[in-house]
Amino acid sequence: MKAVRSSGNLSTELAAIRLFRKLKITGWRRNSSLQGKPDFVFSNSRTVVFIDGCFWHGCPKCYRAPKSNEAYWQAKIRRNCIRDATVDSELKKQGWKVVRIWEHSFKDGSKLEKLLLRELLPPIPYAFPA
């Protein structure tokens, strides 16, 4: 099994940064001290982004229980999911918009790009005629 941290891993974070650059999505910062340690924080639009590893966060599409210590892993992953839900609701209470991206989304770049553009780019303000 690949060793990944519970909140995404470096390679997916770097892939996200590459996509932000490509899509000209700016205004993010990393190493947030907010609850749950979001991978990216967009203060201006009050949006946080988590990149969730499919294994550690129990992705409904990808998660497969390991063959050994199944009960242990099940309990651990369930705790992670409960913590994610708690973090989400706390951040939302504080007025943050929470965007979670599954690790597997990076396999389909064009779909992920659309999601990022939809979630992270502010709507184009309507220009009133002078």
Ligand SMILES: [Zn+2]
């Ligand atoms: Zn997945």
